[in-house]
Amino acid sequence: MTTSQKAPEAPEAGPSQEAPAREPFSSLELSEATSKGLADMGLSTMTSIQAKSIPPLLAGRDVLGAARTGSGKTLAFLIPCVELLHRMKFKPRNGTGIIIVSPTRELALQIFEVARDLMAYHSQTFGVVMGGANQRAESEKLQKGVNLLVATPGRLLDHLQNTKGFVFRNLKALVIDEADRILEVGFEEEMKRIISILPNENRQSMLFSATQTTKVNDLARMSLRPGPLHIDVDGEETTSTVSTLSQGYVVCPSERRFLLLFTFLKKNLKKKVIVFFSSCNSVKYHGELLNYIDIPVLDLHGKQKQQKRTNTFFEFKNAESGILLCTNVAARGLDIPRVDWIVQFDPPDDPRDYIHRVGRTARAGKVGKSLLFLLPSELGFLRYLKQAKVPLNEYTFPAERIANVQSQLEKLLQKNYFLHQSAKDGFRSYLQSYASYSLKKIFDINALDLAKVGKAFGFSVPPRVNVNLGGGKAPSGTKRRRGDLDDEEEEVWEDMPLGEGADDDDAEAVMDEEEGQQHESKRGAGKARRIETLGKKAVEKEKYRKGKERKQMKQSGVQWSQ
CATH class of the missing domain: 3.40.50.300 (P-loop containing nucleotide triphosphate hydrolases)
Incomplete structure (x- = not known):
């Protein structure tokens, strides 16, 4: 169950393994x-x-x-x-x-x-x-x-x-x-x-x-x-996952989580990798950050419009290599070919969700690998995985091999207003999602060192955030109203048509006009409320400041080294 071994930087190449005597x-x-x-x-x-x-x-x-x-x-x-x-x-x-x-x-x-x-x-x-x-x-x-x-x-x-x-x-x-x-x-x-x-x-x-x-x-x-x-x-079957899937976990303290993820992705840029996060805002922030520091990634989550999700899905599906950051919106049923690695950066709190996530690789007899990130306080989750017949080995990453880019990360957030705001949203969402886990004894929000968690999001000092620690998951079988919890995934279940003979381009071209009009209406109403509260001049100044910061963001550069 917990045999320790050095974590491979990339899956070994080899022929596809198939079950014997298939009809x-x-x-x-x-x-x-x-x-x-x-x-x-x-x-x-x-x-x-x-x-x-x-x-x-x-x-x-x-x-x-x-x-x-x-x-x-x-x-x-x-x-x-x-x-x-x-x-x-x-x-x-x-x-x-x-x-x-x-x-x-x-x-x-x-x-x-x-x-x-x-x-x-x-x-x-x-x-x-x-x-x-x-x-x-x-x-x-x-x-x-x-x-x-x-x-x-x-x-x-x-x-x-x-x-x-x-x-x-x-x-x-x-x-x-x-x-x-x-x-x-x-x-x-x-x-x-x-x-x-x-x-x-x-x-x-x-x-x-x-x-x-x-x-x-x-x-x-x-x-x-x-x-x-x-x-x-x-x-x-004696296991809940396919035999051609190699599964491992790594124990990593909060403050080194991003450093390890950065190192892993840097070593596997030529592979096809899916990384799972617990909240939409966390996906959004890590996507913006990694793209900014020249690790190209795609992102997929439930708050995106269907057109964006469809475009991303097809782009990653058809790619020979690439990195997809996502929430559980991609964890079930979707068939994406040739995925080499599944990385669960944020662990699920249910073994069934773990099984669905790793099911994106090693499909139809092909080989694949998975890596689960765990904090030292989360090791109790392994008992639940063992009960669910999930075989796991412990991987170890030598400390000297992990890129120490913490100081560059903190400097970048200090200089870049937009990344700082996105990091703050991701940090809050991570904590709110963590507070909603059902296995409270394992995923205990009160056991987290917020200063160390903040380090992983690039903060030298963690920001003050409003986290509803009493928030919990809705009972199984119930629908959440959209907007109940900002950080939890909003799946807009149905808004894209495809008819007979439709192709990928048709899929990508379809957009919900009514939803777009509602969004524009809401955005206009929001601006009107700000003008009423702050005055038109103050709002125009705010627009000018944000535009200037956006320009500075493009011009600023931070050297990321290992």
Whole structure:
């Protein structure tokens, strides 16, 4: 569990490791169109969840499946769905024959992409609907006939209730993916209404969930026919993560956390790395800081508009190397190829979140590595990981190998107003997020030395911040109102449409005009309030000062050395 070893600076190169004796897709007697699509995708053999799920699904059985992230679950339900449409010779005039419900826009978009590749040689139509987009354009596509539809719950319910000409009476299969996640983010009532509206006569259903909770079982009873086939490939494994994933942790005091992260990223610039943080503001600050000191990074978090998130997702997905800083918005379900390292700079407080994070690498039999940062006071978290069947080794980083850039960091923040403000927001958000952890005995806000924590954010003296130490996480299954906690991740669940045949450029071009107008309205109102309070002259002076500081920021430079 805690064997100590020197931490590798980069993963060793080597051939992909795959489980022995994997069954070929050719054994399934799939249609020629599907077989050609799989061949173009470079796939010839099945993962465990695919081998266990596809044959009974092709035979018409209902399935309740559990599989770890990165197991190939998406194709496990897409192949039977596409084959069903092919066998029944669905045409656009027949309407929607398959509905796939996904909890988030990113995951829905990913399923849509896989479906597009798989259906490249099929004549059936496919599309995806998500909230916040031009509903009229979506309605027109549905009226023309979308045979396979990927949707998020809120927008799907909206179309089912309000779109005239949306033909779903011929529905043959319903897929609920990441059912536990759908319920976690508060779509329980929407799912009940969706299931009550959809026809259930001769409808095949499949539900996939990483965890089996009471609410998931209730949803399964509502959506599946009696006697579904239970498939749990995780129960057969001795570990909760794939065998091709090398996992380690490092014990690092608060004041040296950024120095170690800086050193690690500097050594792995040619690799593909995802770094997880606990709050949006912390991602924002570290992204600005690292880009400023010539470590190029991308950032992804729930406070960004969907267009920005989509652009970032595709840029990192298609890159051969790069660094992505993110919150848990990217931790579940998203399939980003060739990720070498997962770094959990801020640990989660639930082993399930840890497992979902590291699931972004070592996918589909490929190798990968992960590194977890822990404070000395957080070592008790290892017990929970051990109980969750997560194998970890302790990594050690020699002190002389860690770049000591602390003085440069502090000088930079003293000179740069904007980075200083961003660091202050990140510092406050980190503390507020820490205070909300459920494992209070391990992640104890009162045990933190705030002066040392401030050092990691670049402060020689920690700033005064207003931290709500009484703040806690909302109960599972409830939705937070936007703005309840500034530092916690705001996931705007649905606001980007993609229809049949849409491409990446279409995805990136879509923007929620209504949200933009509301933002402009709020910004104008804020400026009016400042003018009313301070006077117009004072506000204009403030604008001039900030513009001057922005110019100075570009001109100033600090030499970062090791």
